[in-house]
Amino acid sequence: MQRLPFIPDQIYNRRADIHARYGGNWQSGICPSSTYPYIFIFSGKSGKQHGYQDGWDNPNVFSYTGEGQSGDMEFTRGNLALKDHLLNGKRVFLFESEEKGFVRFISEVECFDVDYFETHDTLGKTRIGIKFFFKRIGVSLPLIPNKTRQVSEPPLLVDYAVTPPNETERKGLVTSRVGQGAYRKRIIHRWEYQCAVTGFDKLDVLIASHIVPWSKSNDNERLDVHNGLLLSPTYDALFDRHLISFENNGKIILSNAIELQAYEKIGVHGTEKINKLSPFNLGYLDRHRDQFNENS
Secondary structure, eight states: OOOOSSOTTOEEEIIIIIIHHHOSOTTOSEEEOSSSSEEEEEEOGGGGGGTOOOEEEETTEEEEEOSOSSSSOOSSHHHHHHHTTTTTTOEEEEEEEOSTTEEEEEEEEEEEEEEEEEEEOTTSOEEEEEEEEEEETTOOOOOOTTOSSOTTSOGGGOOOOOOOOOHHHHHHHHHOSSTTSHHHHHHHHHTTTSOTTTOOOOTTTOEEEESSOGGGSOHHHHHOGGGEEEEOHHHHHHHHTTSEEEOTTSBEEEOTTSOHHHHHHTTOOSOOBOSOOOHHHHHHHHHHHHHHHHHO
């Protein structure tokens, strides 16, 4: 592993410590260096007004929104530089914004996947965004189905083969419930590649679902990875129909609408539990239980 030019968790003056030495546009979120084979990416709360949603989906995977404040995002400039950074031998360094003018170095990362997602622009208009998936350097991840390459393949073989959605596909992205795009992938990473209840890990079988349904979520909730569960088909079907729910401690709740013997016939026993709930999941589960209680 190459030497890091920055110290993890240390705070830097963005203009003086980074751009004065390495070049790049200090006002951009994606900043290729003009003098070194480096690309700097910056994430912060201010980007949400432009439809940017970044964050750690699990301890090793960071999802990052491409640049462009209005209209559909395209693979030009910084977005193109990130997509092709392995092909071009560029290293990527992730920083998170602190107080004005200062940033905290988080980690060197490597892009292993790219996809499209629905978001809004600065004016609040719906548009198609680009989502980059980065992993900490040196980390190996499971292969997500329908991928064309393993993350362990040599950099020179990397080709994402990402093409912009046509008009029909674009409408599908805007109206779909979860789909096979960036949101589903974020849920897969969030639940660390296994069913949240059983630990079953065949990704081509598992289903990514919203906790609060798409139809009852606002724009931010539809994109919030904490409003999602990765479930085996049986649990997904029951959860979607509010025939099961979960307490805030993760314990399963069975509806009175079905007899216990019927649950047991499909492998549900009432002792199951989700062990990896975060505080951010709980508000969504509260709303799911409200509907569950109305139906029981």
